[in-house]
Amino acid sequence: MLDLAFRNVEILDGTGAVAFRGDVGIQDGRIAAVVEEGALGAAHTEIDGDGACLAPGFIDTHAHDDGAFLRHPDMGFKLAQGVTSVVSGNCGFSAAPADPSVNATSASGGILAGLTGDFTDLAGYFDLVLAGKPAINNMMLVGHNTIRTLTMGMDKREPTAAELATMRGHVELAMEQGACGFSSGLIYRPGRYSLTAEVAEIAAAVAPFDGLYATHMRNEGDRLLEAVDESLSIAQDAGVHLHISHHKSAGKPNWGKVGESLAKVDAALQAGQRVTLDVYPYTAGSGRMIEYFNLDRINTAFAEVVRIAGCPAFREFEGKMVTEIAVERGISIDDVVRLILTAEKGERTICIHFIIDEADIETNLAHVDMMVGSDGIPDLRGRPHPRLFGTFPRVLSRYVRERGVLSLPEAVRRMTSLSARTFGLTERGEVREGWYADLVLFEPSTITDEASYDDPKREPTGVRAVVVNGQLALHEGQHRGVGSGAMLRYRQGMHGTR
Numbered sequence: 001m002l003d004l005a006f007r008n009v010e011i012l013d014g015t016g017a018v019a020f021r022g023d024v025g026i027q028d029g030r031i032a033a034v035v036e037e038g039a040l041g042a043a044h045t046e047i048d049g050d051g052a053c054l055a056p057g058f059i060d061t062h063a064h065d066d067g068a069f070l071r072h073p074d075m076g077f078k079l080a081q082g083v084t085s086v087v088s089g090n091c092g093f094s095a096a097p098a099d100p101s102v103n104a105t106s107a108s109g110g111i112l113a114g115l116t117g118d119f120t121d122l123a124g125y126f127d128l129v130l131a132g133k134p135a136i137n138n139m140m141l142v143g144h145n146t147i148r149t150l151t152m153g154m155d156k157r158e159p160t161a162a163e164l165a166t167m168r169g170h171v172e173l174a175m176e177q178g179a180c181g182f183s184s185g186l187i188y189r190p191g192r193y194s195l196t197a198e199v200a201e202i203a204a205a206v207a208p209f210d211g212l213y214a215t216h217m218r219n220e221g222d223r224l225l226e227a228v229d230e231s232l233s234i235a236q237d238a239g240v241h242l243h244i245s246h247h248k249s250a251g252k253p254n255w256g257k258v259g260e261s262l263a264k265v266d267a268a269l270q271a272g273q274r275v276t277l278d279v280y281p282y283t284a285g286s287g288r289m290i291e292y293f294n295l296d297r298i299n300t301a302f303a304e305v306v307r308i309a310g311c312p313a314f315r316e317f318e319g320k321m322v323t324e325i326a327v328e329r330g331i332s333i334d335d336v337v338r339l340i341l342t343a344e345k346g347e348r349t350i351c352i353h354f355i356i357d358e359a360d361i362e363t364n365l366a367h368v369d370m371m372v373g374s375d376g377i378p379d380l381r382g383r384p385h386p387r388l389f390g391t392f393p394r395v396l397s398r399y400v401r402e403r404g405v406l407s408l409p410e411a412v413r414r415m416t417s418l419s420a421r422t423f424g425l426t427e428r429g430e431v432r433e434g435w436y437a438d439l440v441l442f443e444p445s446t447i448t449d450e451a452s453y454d455d456p457k458r459e460p461t462g463v464r465a466v467v468v469n470g471q472l473a474l475h476e477g478q479h480r481g482v483g484s485g486a487m488l489r490y491r492q493g494m495h496g497t498r
């Protein structure tokens with residue numbers, strides 16, 4: 001007898017093919033049968049889809065969930081969206097490697113919050129996460145900022161040959177233990193202190209594993225195009241696949257530049273280079289506030305589009321624009337920025353900044369190699385960017401159903417099989433017999449992201465069921481706490497016994 005059966009569903013298999021009516025049976029964690037309607041045998045648990053869409057579970061290619069897997073193993077904010085796997089360790093910040101005697105995570109601000117434990121490498125991190133029975137799967141990148149901080153602190157200089165060798169060694173070990181590639185965050189410290197050649201030499205350490213180089217580029221605004229050139233040349237020199245994270249052109253004077261940036265990507269693809277990208281479907285970014293301001297020369301125009309998300313120093317500012325706080329306090333906008341960032345714990349403030357053009361999101365989503373990554377920062381206190389809870393349903397509601405930017409099968413392909421193939425999630429990302437049973441059942445006519453900037457922690461509606469490794473993890477709004485997530489190894493299945 002089957003463990004679980006979905007009957008009467010429109011199957012979107014993840015390849016981009018149109019949906020077909022059928023039944024899907026699950027046994028021992030795998031998809032046992034994909035058959036025409038009525039042809040499936042009996043199952044212990046039956047779900048009548050009533051014509052809803054059954055698709056591969058969504059894959060969040062840009063997550064910062066390294067710490068969340070320890071702090072929130074239920075991963076409710078992802079599971080509720082139909083996300084069954086994430087890629088963590090982005091923007092140069094990764095859980096592993098680690099030195100328990102050095103607080104290397106402090107450099108990441110809130111991004112790596114929640115990471116505690118005495119692990120030193122990826123295998124140790126995976127063991128620790130699995131002990132907490134995570135709800136969803138995790139694939140990891142190894143981060144440049146993390147290995148650089150461990151190797152040379154926050155030094156603003158080039159590494160010595162020995163330090164470079166140490167950093168490459170960290171990357172090689174992580175790759176041996178199952179990481180999918182190397183990530184950089186070249187706007188952050190200490191990554192921003194590194195020259196192009198350093199990044200290329202470290203990225204080359206993933207080439208023997210055919211892994212990828214994922215980057216939060218050095219510039220996403222005035223010098224976006226130069227940053228794309230740098231990224232392409234790093235990947236070219238290293239001989240690896242380039243993945244551009246959260247592609248955007250930031251700041252009003254730069255709006256529209258994503259078209260030129262994508263033209264550079266297309267030219268590289270034409271020339272035979274391997275390049276992919278991801279985007280989040282929102283006009284605001286979010287990150288650690290201190291990274292965006294120089295206190296000696298505050299950019300007031302930027303401060304005017306900043307909203308406070310999480311602020312341990314002034315909880316009462318959470319959810320407010322800097323401009324609102326200035327009026328309330330009767331001080332200048334610059335003084336609000338100074339007040340927040342110079343307070344005790346002020347450097348831990350996470351902000352949201354409205355810097356992206358709506359039209360650029362559509363240009364991005366129209367590109368065939370564009371995946372979806374939430375970039376959600378899993379700090380559940382305060383008012384996080386709504387992308388943490390809403391990204392995947394928002395693509396389906398706003399950009400498929402309302403705006404028609406891409407078709408439903410194509411959107412699902414970009415959120416499943418394309419991501420699985422690029423990031424090496426073996427036998428995932430398609431509804432296919434024999435593959436792992438990571439699935440989402442949703443109503444295409446009603447699925448909606450409910451999370452907003454004012455009310456960012458609302459779960460989406462229209463997601464009826466989520467299956468992770470064959471276990472029914474969410475059903476009709478109920479998180480079932482089965483903890484069936486796995487730690488994934490690049491192109492090799494999973495870490496540990498699961």
Ligand SMILES: [Zn+2]
Nearest residue numbers: 091185216245
């Ligand atoms: Zn980033």
